[in-house]
Amino acid sequence: MERKSKHFETKVVHSGYDSKNHLGSLSTPIYQTSTFTFDTAEQGEKFFAGEEEGYIYSRLGNPTVTALQEKVADIEGGEACLAFGSGMAAISAVLLSLTKANDHVLVSQGIYGCTYGLLTLMEEKYQISHDFSTMETEEQMKELIRPETACIYLETPINPTMKVIDIEMVVRVAKQYNIPVVVDNTFSTPYLQKPLEIGCDVVVHSATKYLCGHGDVVAGLAIGTKEIISHIAMTTQKDIGGILAPFDAWLLLRGLKTLPVRMDRHCENTKKLAEWLREQPLIKAVYYPGDTSHPDYEITKKQMKHGGGLFSFEIDGTKQQTQRFINNLQMIKIAVSLGDPESLIQHPASMTHSPVPEDVRLSMGITDQLVRLSVGLEAWEDIRDDIQQSLDQMAKDENK
């Protein structure tokens, strides 16, 4: 009870772990074991029958992973959490457990490239079809909902176009039809946005990104009610097996403790850079949901604490010029992924969203001139100066 009243910043440090149960160890021990011993055959029987709680085998549960799951459930505002070996393992487990053959999924227009790939696979193998919706109005959504729609799946802000979907509106529609809503909350983290509190049913994360925050783990998480999460645990995860290793869980536990501090800096840097970049020549457009001029700013303000640590922009030039702009950066690293201390830049059309057919990609707003920047924890002036020198180089090349 008392724990519920603690602030987010306190929960990320203390929640889900009591050193008294671990010989006083301040840091969560890494239970680097595949299996657990039973005192007697009868105890083993009880564990398997679920009559007594205890660890059996690390695919079914591991204390280091449990500590992570309890912390994340608490900070995301859910009853339970399940950790996976990657974001895609979490997303596929959730989608596979919520659907059966011939079902339908309503998806936000603009989703992570591999989630698009997964939906295509589900359609080819199990005839689970999907429709994309911009989810701008209730009417648009209702037109696409069918009797066999088994779930609504969305990302907001959308990767990499930074459009924002009104979660409250989506929940209102979903409740009318009794359809569960799944939100990929990777970009925002629970520090900025809590979809479960708005009424969504499941939150998924690529914990690889901000939750880990140090670019050294690939991991996924799913959070929701005890009923949904234990269903996923006992069916899809147990038998498909995309679990998280104890050491990776430990790295995540460590990273999570500084999440609010890191997010504040990511967001502050991003806001300053986006404002500055908007005024530069050779920049056609800047997309940042934290900008008062962003078309979805009112929704951002309603459901997010800050605008996040990512933004996209379009270079006023060709694809080749855009790639040259990226190549001429000196400090900013060229890499996919996001949420790391290092600023990372990528070209969605040829990288993260290259599996998406060109016409679909363009309809999502992902042009050849669009670049996405994950703003790091460096001094913002140094990130700005790096972009400035690359833009100067571009201006010089143009005047040749």
Ligand SMILES: *Cc1c(COP(=O)(O)O)cnc(C)c1O
């Ligand atoms: C990275 C990412 C994923 C996939 O996560 P992995 O950990 O790479 O499997 C899913 N959704 C979003 C929004 C992402 O950025």
